[in-house]
Amino acid sequence: MKIAGILKRILIDLFLFALLFLLPWWLWLIFAAVSVFIIDRQYEIIVLGFIADAAYGAPSSNFFGSMGKSTQNLFLADGFEFRFIFIIGTFVLLVTSMILKPRLRFYNKM
Amino acid sequence: MKTIFLQKSNRGRSRSLLRILSAVLLLFFVAILIGFAPDSSNRFAVATARPLWLVRTFFGDKLDFLTNFTRPKSNLIKENEELKRELDQARAETIFYGALSTEYGKLLSVLDRSLEDEKNFGKLGTVLAKPPQSPYDTLVIDIGRAAGVSAGDLVLSFGNIALGRVNSVEESHATVLLFSNGGAETQAIVERSDLSLVLTGKGGGGFEVKLPQDADIAVDDLIVLPGLLPTPLGQVVKIDTAAASSFKTVSVRALANVNNIRWVEVKKN
Numbered sequence: 001m002k003i004a005g006i007l008k009r010i011l012i013d014l015f016l017f018a019l020l021f022l023l024p025w026w027l028w029l030i031f032a033a034v035s036v037f038i039i040d041r042q043y044e045i046i047v048l049g050f051i052a053d054a055a056y057g058a059p060s061s062n063f064f065g066s067m068g069k070s071t072q073n074l075f076l077a078d079g080f081e082f083r084f085i086f087i088i089g090t091f092v093l094l095v096t097s098m099i100l101k102p103r104l105r106f107y108n109k110m
Numbered sequence: 111m112k113t114i115f116l117q118k119s120n121r122g123r124s125r126s127l128l129r130i131l132s133a134v135l136l137l138f139f140v141a142i143l144i145g146f147a148p149d150s151s152n153r154f155a156v157a158t159a160r161p162l163w164l165v166r167t168f169f170g171d172k173l174d175f176l177t178n179f180t181r182p183k184s185n186l187i188k189e190n191e192e193l194k195r196e197l198d199q200a201r202a203e204t205i206f207y208g209a210l211s212t213e214y215g216k217l218l219s220v221l222d223r224s225l226e227d228e229k230n231f232g233k234l235g236t237v238l239a240k241p242p243q244s245p246y247d248t249l250v251i252d253i254g255r256a257a258g259v260s261a262g263d264l265v266l267s268f269g270n271i272a273l274g275r276v277n278s279v280e281e282s283h284a285t286v287l288l289f290s291n292g293g294a295e296t297q298a299i300v301e302r303s304d305l306s307l308v309l310t311g312k313g314g315g316g317f318e319v320k321l322p323q324d325a326d327i328a329v330d331d332l333i334v335l336p337g338l339l340p341t342p343l344g345q346v347v348k349i350d351t352a353a354a355s356s357f358k359t360v361s362v363r364a365l366a367n368v369n370n371i372r373w374v375e376v377k378k379n
Contacts, residue, residue, distance in 0.1 A: 021162040024242040041129060043136055050140035054148070054155035056244030057285075084141055085245050091137045098129050102122065 009039050016045070020052055029089055036097040049090035057083035149278065156238075156250060156283050163238040163250070167372070214339075232266070232377035233257050238283065240368050247291035247313055249274070251374055254284045262379045264341070271366045272341045273374060286374070289343060290315045290364050298343055301332040307360075309333070309344070315364035317344055320357045333362055 012035050019028050036042050144151045235251040253259050263276040265286045274288035289296045294311040303326040309317040321327060329349060334340035348361040 018162060021159045021239070021243070022166055025245045026242070043133060046133065046136050046140060050144060050151070051155045051158060052244065054144055054151035055159050055250065056239060056246045056248055057144075057148075057152075083144070083246070087137060087140055087144070091133060094133050095130055098126065098133070102126065 009042075012039055013042075013044055013048075016048060017051075020048055021055075025052075025086070029093070032090060033093050036093050037101070040101075041098070042094060045090045045094055046087060049086035049088075052086035053083055056086075149280070152278065152285065153280055156280070160238065160283075167236060167238065232263070232375045233259060235259075235284075235374050235376055237371050237374060240371060241314065242369060247274075247288040247311070247368075248277070249286040249288065249368065249371075249374065251284050251286060251376070252282070253376065254280045254282045256281050257376075259284050259376050260379070264377045264379060266341065266375045266377060267366045267371050267373070269375075270341055272335050272343045273364075273366055273368065273371070275379075276376065284376075288315075288364075288368065290317055296343070297336060298333045299336050299340065300327050300346075301334050301340060301342075303327065303331075306336075307333075309362060315366075315368060317362040317364070319360045319362065321360055323351065323356055323358055325358070327360055 016028075016032060016035055019031055023031070032045055032048075036045060233253055235253040235257075237249050238252050239248075239250040241247060249265070251265075259276055259279050261276050261279055265273045265276060267273050272289065274286045274291070276284050277287040278285045287294070288311070289309070290311045290313060292311055292313040296309045296311070296317075297306070298309050299306055305321075305326055307319050307321065309319050312318050317333075327346060327349070329346050331346040332342055333344045333346065334342050342365050344362040344364045346360055347363045350359040350361070352358075
């Protein structure tokens with residue numbers, strides 16, 4: 001039973017990982033929202049968010065990157081760029097599921 | 111000896127708090143990782159994603175059914191009609207462009223500069239990832255330092271339409287920041303009136319600029335990047351004029367739809 005649970009978790013994680021690079025971001029977040037309710041304490045979803053932000057975000061030498069500057073010399077500019085959209089999104093989904101799950105009557109507590 | 115245990119509800123609450131705390135710690139860890147080692151994180155993430163992106167590129171439009179099922183049929187018919195009209199218009203413009211190009215070549219030869227030199231053909235790259243796969247206005251392309259790409263290089267599509275500039279380069283891939291990236295400012299010129307302006311990116315291929323009421327700009331005006339051979343960037347789609355204000359807000363739409371781009375040309379800065 002435990003092995004079946006682990007296997008289910010791995011399969012769902014792999015499925016989500018593949019979808020991350022195939023689907024539009026908003027559709028992927030819907031799948032992620034469903035999965036955090038299927039799997040208990042799915043911390044790995046934040047790691048998926050990290051991979052997405054690292055792959056799609058524009059890296060910069062500064063901590064927060066650059067924004068509000070001319071794109072013609074963006075690579076030299078220092079400013080602010082919010083590049084944690086997926087990380088924050090997955091964190092919110094995870095914490096919401098952690099708060100809601102114990103309060104849902106139909107949810108089978110693991 | 112008397113032992114005091116936590117009540118069941120308290121135990122549940124502290125367990126819940128512990129789980130949320132673990133999530134917060136993980137959040138900080140990955141945020142610090144991405145913040146302090148953006149290049150290494152990007153290399154790792156792109157290397158992980160590359161096989162899947164290649165599969166997507168290989169299958170091309172065949173995977174679009176995953177998103178197309180959400181679109182109503184009436185929208186598709188409307189879009190089809192608009193595309194047909196645009197195609198007819200583009201055919202006519204191509205003929206006109208051919209004539210202008212020949213004339214321009216002659217003018218440059220008078221100045222002892224060839225049109226080929228001026229065009230400075232760049233490297234061709236395949237787009238691995240593009241919006242709407244990510245909420246960022248970025249493209250990931252499959253050519254990098256090994257192909258001579260460097261940060262700041264201009265990225266074009268469909269021959270001569272400006273998309274953005276290379277933001278970061280790795281050995282075998284590069285990240286392109288689109289001109290329409292939210293908050294980004296780009297110097298441009300209205301082709302008809304030579305009016306200089308600074309476009310502010312709004313994301314998703316949109317730009318906005320505030321101009322004085324008497325500025326010479328109209329809907330359908332072409333916006334280009336400054337240069338001897340002007341590079342088209344966008345077209346004016348809407349002008350909001352408030353009677354009480356001394357400024358008008360001009361909305362510009364990028365000429366290239368990044369959702370449909372498969373190849374780009376990277377030109378030396």
